[in-house]
Amino acid sequence: MARTTIDLDPAILRELRRRGQREGKSMGQVASEVLAKALVEPQTSDAPAFEWLSLDLGRPFVDLEDKEAVRSFLDDRS
Structure with missing residues (x-):
């Protein structure tokens, strides 16, 4: 078995010792068993999948390709 050095959080180190x-x-x-299991198991999440919300905001107030027009529009609003 290969040997290596890793930095562990003190709480993780205590738990590994306790389980051992x-x-x-x-x-x-x-540690080897826990890592092997974590690397084999698929990553799952209880969080719902993220979906982009796309809405039609209508026609822009300014030509977005014209950076000076955009800058001027933003300056006028502040």
Whole structure:
């Protein structure tokens, strides 16, 4: 098995040690199992899929291709 060094959040390190003691495994074995499982499982989310909302806002007040006209329009509104 390959060896590596990773920086872990202290809470994660405590949980890995706790699980290792509970399961009679080394912290490295537990970390390897958790990582392997996380990398194999598809990513799922309970959040609804994002959808863009597209509405017809009508005709623009200014020619959007003309940057000076846009700048002037915005300056007049402020």
